[in-house]
Amino acid sequence: MSLPKPLMRGLLARRLKFQLPMAFAASFLVAYGYKFLVSDPRKRAYAEFYKTYDPVKEFDRMREAGVFESVRPIGE
Structure with missing residues (x-):
């Protein structure tokens, strides 16, 4: 045998019929996750x-x- x-x-x-859409979906999920979990909280913290x-002050x-070094305190 x-x-x-x-x-x-x-x-x-x-292979590409399956793997290409999965790669695009994964990349979009990671991008949206980064936006909502990292970028937006960072913008709020800076604001x-x-x-x-x-x-x-x-x-x-x-x-x-x-x-x-070039600026002395007032009164010196």
Whole structure:
């Protein structure tokens, strides 16, 4: 008893009929998952941070801490 020969003619076309739609579906699922689980929460966090952020106050705090070499604290 011998094994039947594999059908090689049209093998790529047969495989792509199933694998290509599955690849597109998986990529869309990953893209939407990333959008809703990573991108949107990150945008909300940045928006919340910048609602109360005062750059002048932050600059003064860093200047007083001595972060900048070219800017001396007031009173020196």
